[in-house]
Amino acid sequence: MEVNLMEILKNEGVKKQFLFFETIQETSMEFYGEMINITKPVKVEGYAINYEGKIRFDMNIQTEIERTCSRCLAAFKGKIDFYADYVFVKSLENQAEDAYLFKGDSISLNEIVIDEIASQMTMKPLCEPDCKGLCPKCGNNKNIDECGCILDEIDPRLEILNSFFEKK
Ligand SMILES: [Zn+2]
Numbered sequence: 001m002e003v004n005l006m007e008i009l010k011n012e013g014v015k016k017q018f019l020f021f022e023t024i025q026e027t028s029m030e031f032y033g034e035m036i037n038i039t040k041p042v043k044v045e046g047y048a049i050n051y052e053g054k055i056r057f058d059m060n061i062q063t064e065i066e067r068t069c070s071r072c073l074a075a076f077k078g079k080i081d082f083y084a085d086y087v088f089v090k091s092l093e094n095q096a097e098d099a100y101l102f103k104g105d106s107i108s109l110n111e112i113v114i115d116e117i118a119s120q121m122t123m124k125p126l127c128e129p130d131c132k133g134l135c136p137k138c139g140n141n142k143n144i145d146e147c148g149c150i151l152d153e154i155d156p157r158l159e160i161l162n163s164f165f166e167k168k
């Protein structure tokens with residue numbers, strides 16, 4: 001995902017459109033111990049513009065990822081679709097805003113796109129908002145079927161109440 005900036009570096013205000021649809025090399029990443037897989041090619045669409053000598057990027061990033069449900073441990077797929085913008089400069093001197101450095105006549109977006117996808121991850125993902133999780137007794141995935149286990153662990157607060165009534 002290399003954007004050639006030759007034409008726009010010479011002329012302020014010139015815009016360059018780009019569209020990439022690529023399978024990225026590193027298709028899995030670790031996020032707090034969870035392995036996340038990128039299961040579709042990444043689509044990156046946007047433009048670069050020379051604005052007061054800085055190169056401004058505006059783009060939309062889309063792909064599909066596979067995560068592990070934090071409750072039932074099943075793999076599930078989720079869509080990634082968001083907008084991002086960046087400023088690239090040749091020198092960081094006198095830069096008020098957050099900017100990335102670049103050299104030469106082109107900018108490679110690969111690393112930025114992977115970092116951006118990673119920044120979209122949430123902690124404790126769920127396959128469904130109401131995922132029922134695993135049975136603490138037998139480990140059955142309760143979303144698939146009911147195991148019929150009777151959970152007889154008593155809440156310690158209730159146990160105090162029980163002994164209270166027994167004494168009477
Ligand atoms: Zn789940």
Ligand SMILES: [Zn+2]
Nearest residue numbers: 135138147149
């Ligand atoms: Zn069970």
